[in-house]
Amino acid sequence: xxxNDLGRLIILAGIALILVGGLFLVxxxxxxxxxxxxxxxxxxxxxKNYSCFFPLVSMIIISLLLSLAxxxxxxxxxx
Numbered sequence: 001x002x003x004n005d006l007g008r009l010i011i012l013a014g015i016a017l018i019l020v021g022g023l024f025l026v027x028x029x030x031x032x033x034x035x036x037x038x039x040x041x042x043x044x045x046x047x048k049n050y051s052c053f054f055p056l057v058s059m060i061i062i063s064l065l066l067s068l069a070x071x072x073x074x075x076x077x078x079x
Contacts, residue, residue, distance in 0.1 A: 036066070037053075039061075040057065042054065042058055043056060
């Protein structure tokens with residue numbers, strides 16, 4: 001790997017980070033997604049000196065949405 005290749009790789013990684021950061025900014029403004037982590041079925045256990053949080057329902061919803069998106073992308077690529 002030459003320095004030119006390494007430079008291109010670092011630039012692409014930087015662009016990818018900018019895109020992911022922008023995506024997080026956009027997602028943070030969607031009102032429906034602000035409720036993730038506070039849904040019925042998300043388990044929160046709090047004691048005097050500890051707290052434990054299991055976002056079960058939120059993780060199931062995220063998993064379903066990502067699976068749907070991935071299936072759509074794969075079907076579009078395989079055309």
